[in-house]
Amino acid sequence: MSLGIYKGIVKPITSGLGITYRRLKHKKVTVSYPEEMREQFPRTRWRHFLTRYESGLERCIGCSLCAGACPARCINVVAAENTDEARYSPGERYAVRYEINMIRCIFCGYCQDACPTGAIVLRKNFELADYHREDFIYTKDRLLEEYPGQSDEPYTSNRKEWAEARADEKRR
């Protein structure tokens, strides 16, 4: 073995493996997503949700302030009047349509800031990939539905169980 081969090939490889060997003692920084998931920061802004009062009435009053504040113009609100027979929110007005175009959304959170009733919130569910463009238009039904990451609790908790239950539901 000539000196050249030693210097050019063997030494770099062994010294490189040395670095690898030394790192083995350190704690892992990666997680094996999607089986595991890192906890999100407390004020992470991802998927939008429309919240309800404890009474079950929607907080959203269809005021369109979120649409006005949205720099990406991705929110569409159509309002209508509550009646005593069909009551959706406490006041006179509610949103009959509420749509967010998630492809356009830049997750700035201005809608949440603008909302006078705290109806629209951005929470920690960041897994928003989908297969069809139409599916990125989040309608009022989807924004109101129960979904992991909707509460303030860490998004990682119970995620697997929820996904399995959800998959079961779908199969049925």
Add this chain to the structure above:
Amino acid sequence: MAAATQIETVTITVNDLELTVPKGELIVESVKRLGFEIPIFCYHPRMKPVGMCRMCIVEVGFKQPDGSVRKMPKPQAACTLPASEGMVVYTDTEAVHRDRKGVLEFLLVNHPLDCPICDRGGECPLQNNTLFYGPSTSRYVEIKRHLPKAYPLSKYVTLDLERCIQCGRCVRFTEEISGDSQLAFRFRGANMQPSTFGLMEFESKFSGNVIEICPVGALTSSKYRFRARPWDLQTRPAICTNCSNGCNVWMDYRVDKVVRINGRTNEAINEEWTCDRGKFGHDFYNSPDRLNVPLVRRGTALVETNWSEAYSDCIRAFTSSTNTAGLGGNANSNEDLFAWKKLFNEGFKSNELDYNWTKVAPIADPTHAKPSIASIEDAPSILVFGSSLADELPIVFLRVRKAWFKNGAKVIVAHDQATDADSFAELVLNYQPGTEATLAQALADAKAGKSVEAAAKLTGVPAEKIAAAAAHLTSSTAIITSHELLNRPGAHDALGALKGLGELRNYALNANDQGAAEIGIGTGTKRSAQILADARDGKLDALWLLGVDPFEVCEDHDLVQAALENVAFLVVQAHTKNGAFPYASVVLPMTAPAEADGTYTNADRHIQRFGAVLPAKGEAKPAWKAFSEISLRLKPGRPWFNADEVGRALGAEVAAFANHSFNQLPTEGLPLV
């Protein structure tokens, strides 16, 4: 006119800048000349100042002989303060800022601050003034005033009493402008609320205006309620085509649907007002009955087709005979009417076109100069003859009322029924139905000093009244009639007699009737009723209906039905399914007025441009485009590409329209040459 008189001026000082203004001008107006802004709520330039809201307070002082300024101890309301010599006004001092904050905090004590669900939110003077001049917080922690919300005052107006800041604009509007005095204040202090007398329905022909002038969301539109927020809307200038006045409006639309009409200022036409017919009468734009594709009759059914097949059918029917006719009406642009006439004259070799549905034809000379609507204000006396103005031409009614209210014009109303104008008329000549010509002749006779006893007996109007009315008539009297008079017996005689008594105006009633007359539609041998009668008797081979529903404009429904059933070939060109639709051989979808560029001539020969606001529905085309394409199939040539080119061709052919094409017109329109 006031322009010729010498105006006395005074010199005042506003924020250390000297300014010369007419003596007695209100300070709130004077400071605008320098570009300073004074926040206002109750003040409205077209109504008398009342100083109710105190928002416009300023510091005022007077120059002393030694050059110093002696300030008044208390701030003054700029909206009720007339300018006088040596007055010194400060709009921007610490004290003024503090006082404005105080006023706004006070106004907001009982304001519910439900801005997120208020229809005014986003375009609200109270919001704006609070943002610019108001305090950021309130010291008021007690319970606010609670009153009924969303009370339906009428089918157009919703009243939210909690939001009212008691400026009185709505009450003053009904007293000073519309004159129906429907609204008044009830109760005192914080509980004061605008309301109708006895909580009756708010019945006004101008109720929509109070929605616009309300500085908060207390009066809102029932039709616009929760339809959109201001930032959801797109707004473009438009012309109202519901009557011949041609009011300037703003058309607000959201996702290609009209949601609201607001008044647009044009001093020559409508100032800034709208009538309820115009403001709330635009539902047809969003109607589910809109026509989208051409239809042709195959067997008994109308089937969808393409334009060229529809054209072929029309051409076959209209070129195989010269015994054809066309009927128009309502709201067609000058371009449509001109292209229509040209197609009929040159392509179909027929001139039997009519747009007018009155019993007798309008005055033969359509180009006689018509004094402008704005000039009614300056007339010393006004005779409204045989017209219920508030119903027929609501905005002209407002001018007449303004002439009386502001300038003290003597108004004489002659009608066979009670009209809205009676309330402020100097004299009401309530004649027997059908005696219009006799009364008009009697007025002329009385003016000439002849006896009118016989006419008095016939018309039922006392001779003294006729004589008193005649005494008010001078050469500058504005005599206002409408085409409604043409449905009465002896209409031409009446108009002939009235012509010598003052400046006669005979206003058309439909949006572009005047334009149609100028273009020369209706110069054929047959009038509309005769054309229908011919169709009924099977003497007509083909009939073209341009944007008109004969069932709507012709009272004789049996005649219309028989005519439409018996005519061999019927073209219905319209934007919405109408009464004639089931009888059609060919249906050509047409754009509605707001969906295509066009110009419209109003009743006083003012021509205005109306640019496309909305996209055309489906395959609908402007009528002129369809006519142009048919002409090309008959005789090859250069087509028209846009409304401006049609307008230029019209100007080249009809002298009155020279230099009045779409692109040549300014925003506020021009009188015809």
